[in-house]
Amino acid sequence: MPRSNKNTASKPLVNLTESVAFRLLLIGNLLARPFIERIAPQYDLSLPEWRCMVVLAAEPGLSNKEISERTGLDAMSISRALRRLNRHRRLVVVSHPIDGRRSINKLTEAGLGIYIEIATSAAQRETEMLSGLTVHDVKAIVRVLEQIERYLRLDRSC
Template identity: 25%
Template sequence: MPRIIPLLEHYPPYQLVHAAEMLRDTFEQFYQQRYQLTVPQWRLMMVLGPHYPISQKELVETSGMDKVRISREIRRLVAKGILFTENDEQDKRISLVSLTHQGLALFVQLKEEAGSWQHTLTDYLPGAFREAIRQHLHTVSSAIEQLQSLDKEPQE
């Protein structure tokens, strides 16, 4: 578990990153022990579940992960028998990714488990704080999107 750096403990961007790292570590430990999945593999499963077959390009766009990581994780999940790939019939250059029967069964479990994992986490939060944190995280995400759009504006 990452430890707090005292100099930064009251700096909001650091606090968010630290909380996210702790959450990710806990999340990954849970899914690694239970399903032998990493966080990126879990994320791919959650994108693929309701939308397969899907191209690797669409996976990059939807998951927010880079194409090298997606390609690597697809190979690993294919080796586990969870995914399979095939060429698109209309455009042979496009590789489509789908869940196997085993992968679909796993997706159903992961989807159900995600809700219970979230409830387990929020059980440790005071009741009034649960909705407030959702709203605050949404507000922070919106502010970050605005900052990112400013960075993309052409410089004069």
């Protein structure tokens, strides 16, 4: 029989709260909080819908699969978000000009207008968030995040 340890009940065997992965999740949650608390209700917009809008504003005409690849969200979440954007006339789905079997997504004028309003505010918030960092610090953060992203895109064991 294993020995009982008085600390086992109050302390986990492995503390992940200081891990890089946990901190990245925490930062993601903190970054999303203003969106969830203010922007989502104001625009009747979910976070997956917003993520779709972000990539479609940058690259109009993406397929559902391409949006999924760029956002890291699963296909079902993308499909639901795009259907809702389409229902609210923020997105139009059209046939690909060359491959008519394939559908592509584009923001409507209304969708693009909402994107611009939210993106302007998001860019200001990012500027404020990074204001205490040097250009070198920001470049280092971006470089490390790119390395982590590359690894996670290749690692299918998670």
